[in-house]
Amino acid sequence: MAILVTPSTKIIVQGITGDFGARHAKLSLDYGTQVAAGVTPGKGGQFFEYGANRVPIFNSVADAVKATGATVSVIFVPPPFAADAILEGVDAGLDLAIAITEGIPVRDMIRVKRAMAGQKTRLIGPNCPGVVTPGTGDKSSGGCRIGIAPGYIHKKGHVGVVSRSGTLTYEAVYQLTTRGVGQSTCVGIGGDPVNGTSHLDVVKMFNDDPDTHGIIMIGEIGGNAEVEAARWIKANCRKPVAGFIAGSTAPAGRRMGHAGAIVGGAEDTAAAKIAVFQECGIEVAVTPSDMADALIRAAKAQGVTLS
Amino acid sequence: MNIHEYQAKALFEKFGVPAPRGIAVTAAADIATALAQLPEGPTMVKSQIHAGGRGKGTFTDGFKGGVKFCKTKAAAREIAGKMLGNTLVTAQTGPAGRKVQTLYFTVASDIKKEYYLAILLDRASSRPVIVASTEGGVEIEKVAHETPEKLFKVLVDPAYGLADFQVRDLVTRLGFAGPEAKNAAKLIRALYTMYWETDAAMVEINPLITTPTGEVLALDAKVSFDDNALFRHPDIVALRDFNEEDPKEIEASKHGLNYIALDGDIACLVNGAGLAMSTMDIIKHFGGSPANFLDVGGGATKEQVVAAFKIILGDPNVKGIFVNIFGGIMDCNVIATGIVEAVKEVGLKLPLVVRLEGNNVAAGKATLAASGLTIVSGDSMADAAQKIVQLVA
Secondary structure (H helix, E strand, O other): OOOOOOOOEEEEEEOOOOOHHHHHHHHHHHOEEEEEEEEOOOOOOEEEOOOOOEEEEEOHHHHHHHHOOOOEEEEEEOOHHHHHHHHHHOOOOOOOOOOOOOOHHHHHHHHHHHHHHOOOOEOOOOOOOOEEEOOOOOOHHOOEEOOOOOOHOEEEEEEEEOOOHHHHHHHHHHHHHHHOOEEEEEEEOOOOOOOOOOOOHHHHHHHOOOOOEEEEEEOOOOHHHHHHHHHHHHOOOOOOEEEEEOOOOOOEEEEEEEEOOOOOOHHHHHHHHHHHHHHHHOOOOHHHHHHHHHHHHHHHHHOOOOO | OOOOOOHHHHHHHHOOOOOOOOEEEHHHHHHHHHHOOHHHHHHHHEEEOOOOOOOOEOOOOOOOEEEEEOOHHHHHHHHHHHHOOOOEEEEOOOOOOOEEOEOOOOOEEOOOEEEEEEEEEEOOOOOEEEEEEEEOOOOHHHHHHOOOHHEEEEOOOOOOOOHHHHHHHHHHHHOOOHHHHHHHHHHHHHHHHHHHHEEEEEEEEEEEOOOOOOOOEEEEEEEEHHHHHHHHHHHHOOOHHHHHHHHHHHHHHHHOOEEOOOOOOEEEEEOOHHHHHHHHHHHHOOOOOOEEEOOOOOOHHOOHHHOHHHHHHOOOOEOOOOOEEOOOOOOHHHHHHHHHHHHHHHOOOOOOEEEEEEEHHHHHHHHHOOOOOOOOOOHHHHHHHHHHHHHHO
16 A cells, blocks of 8 residues: 555546646656546547557546546646646646746735635645655555656665655665665655645554655745644654655745745754754654654654564 | 835824824935925834844944934934935844835824734634734733733624724723723724735734824834735835845746745755745755755746746855755756756756756656756655755765
8 A cells, every 4th residue: 555646546637738747747747647637628538648548638627537547646737826726726626736836926825815715625736746655566666656757766665755855855765775675655745835645644644554654744934834733743653764854054034935934033043953853752864864864763663663 | 025114104194093293315415305295203214125123223334223203304304314325234134134214204102002903814723813912012912921911813704894883892901091092993893894905914003192182193004915815905015115126036927937036055946835835844854054945836838947947046155055845747858948948048066966856757767868968866865965965065
């Protein structure tokens, strides 16, 4: 098992005819992911052709769901239209919508989040790399790759990774894979201040997943999502957890690339979050090169086998 | 994006948030004409820079105070001459300070009591929050820490907007009564409308004041906007003051690069915001000091890498460069080719450590090796960081 998605999950790509969406739809098809449909308003009835693949394009998410039974969509729609694209997925009754788009206005996301309250759809992102559940094939192919992560660096296994940053997720995954430790599912929750799924949401899923034996949680300056997750871990999680927080050297009041990576007060600095991690029994990676080793140390200390 | 106080006050006027009458000037020759438009009497002279702590700041020529109360317009005129064009150093500007290119004159109000009022995003609930306090004119973090009972928060449901009962309740808790209560409620509603309609990241009034005649006025104004929403506000984009930004940061934004200048001596060039932040951290961890944050993004081109190198080398403090690329999808050879071209073009004489990992890394490393340039290669982030720190030390 894994969390959120499995190799048999059927996905819809919203914005499949744009450069960005098309490029990553192809990479997902290469990885063996079930890309069941594309959505581009006005291009319904056409096909997205790639090698032997012929992915039908629909005018709306509802049409795509009806025709293919897909339950998950990935959104590559440009920022001014992305909030609407998410709401369309919610309206179509998807289980999961994953918004890759970077640059969605905060006000749009405030409204989207309010509109999603009480609905069945879960949102991951926006401004995120997506979700990967590695497969059993060569270089982890045959898995479910939704978004923009490099599939080939993964390895099927038992470590769950959750992160606000794409490249730091890849860094952690690569470290694990080169040490022979595989992953159950890797989730990028995105670098925006208003997002659909928090560190805590994902940590709870990993905790409930019997296939996940250990967790790497990667955070950064800004907000208190990592602190919330750490406190829950201390009280409830019995699995080894390693953590890393980026931005120790970030100057206060400046946005460090991610819209949400900004120090607002004394409590959302890297130092404050690292202190909470330590207090909550999370093995803190000394440097970003130490993320996989930190988890291996934590697992060893708890007598847990990761691979 | 930040704007100046005088620009924020103009928006206040548009949305019906009352503030003392004021006028801005940018040239010494216009000071007299500007002051002539204000009534005779006590006048404030306020330096317009994008940094807090102006009142307690000191100009580089020793003149104290970037915000001054003057009893007469004549006194204001004299003080203005000392401030305009002078460089103001505050707790937030760094030692170099900022040149005061605009002054704002306002009618000095009689203050009965000072309050605090702000609207921003509450990240935990993903809703707008109004933060208000009976303690104005002081640092709000201090109030939150020392007297949290004097700080009031109102979360706004975005589906309904700010409700009247919430405003009434807040006004009561702040101790307003009679005409003051009515005026305060009106101001809060207007400020919320402005926050929401302009896609503001934060609007802050510190202090908000009452006057002996029952007026409620915004004495100061600090407003910033969500960069992601600027595409729908060309009127706000027009308020951007390039004088307040680092020229290297302006240049970087033209090339789609995300660059923030810092005061260290090891420049970094990285893909991805999280990796870029942690590259700075790891330099510091091994005893070095980062000169910048630089994220070239997930799809950097050769041209962007060349532009990034030029920007980095425009910083005279830089003594070495650390390129850290995890090319998940990005082709490492594109980056390597860009590095070689950039180094040849700018004639690099500083130590350069490159850590490449990911897609097509073998070709990327081969390109670096075949270039004949003295590029030190690092295996992991930690290895590369240690190498550049040693080379610069």
